[in-house]
Amino acid sequence: MLQFLLVACLISSVLGNDSQSSRIVGGRQAARGQFPFQGSLRSARNRHFCGAVVVGDRWLLTAAHCTIGNQPYELQVVVGSVDSSTGGTTYQLRQVIEHPDFNELTLENDIALLQTIHPIVMSSYIQPIALSNNVVPAGIIATTCGWGQTEFGSGLSKMLQYMEMRTLTNQECRLRHDIQNRQRIHSTSLCTSPRAGKGTCMGDSGSPLVANSLLIGLVSWGVPCAVGKPDVFTSVAPHRAWIKYTAGV
CATH class of the missing domain: 2.40.10.10 (Trypsin-like serine proteases)
Known part of the structure; x- marks a missing residue:
């Protein structure tokens, strides 16, 4: 939870009192397999704090402000489930690579790559985009x-x-x-x-x-x-x- 709070506080301080890291309101519930590229970026204690996107058999994309200051062993990703509390497959990370021109203050180039230690096993519920x-x-x-x-x-x-x-x-x-x-x-x-x-x-x-x-x-x-x-x-x-x-x- 501390990691999640730090992300929230960072974006609040960067963007002023009326901006924070982004969220979904007024949406509809997804069916299993509807978005097979969607991943959940979590702390080592398995707490979701950001999304991630499967783009290869060992690679996902996420926002750089989600990962900055974190070591790979402090993070993990879960893919293959629409329920954040159960199911899916967990992958540990080999490396986290923020864009070299990411600016923490302005959020320019707010993008990062996540590489898993083991290949992501694809299925009807897990697919790259x-x-x-x-x-x-x-x-x-x-x-x-x-x-x-x-x-x-x-x-x-x-x-x-x-x-x-x-x-x-x-x-x-x-x-x-x-x-x-x-x-x-x-x-x-x-x-x-x-x-x-x-x-x-x-x-x-x-x-x-x-x-x-x-x-x-x-x-x-x-x-x-x-x-x-x-x-x-x-x-x-x-x-x-x-x-x-x-x-x-």
């Missing part, structure tokens, strides 16, 4: 999922939740945020516009944003919680070369 090579335009309907809070201040969701969101231009995204948070929307960011009462929430950081069966983003940050402000993701396409070079996927 292909990565987008193209920057996503505005107006695309995308889906995000995670085990984050279902309302601000609540506990984490036991069951995996998902919801649809529409992408925005970064220019429009900046205009919808206050002056302080506009500085944290980068060329490598990807924004979505959920309706008020719907959005990501605490515990969803590092979880996927998917469109046309491709991973297009990772949950990075948002204004708590589902108050109509755009959610901000790390766009996958600008980091594609780094992922390929580092992990070969």
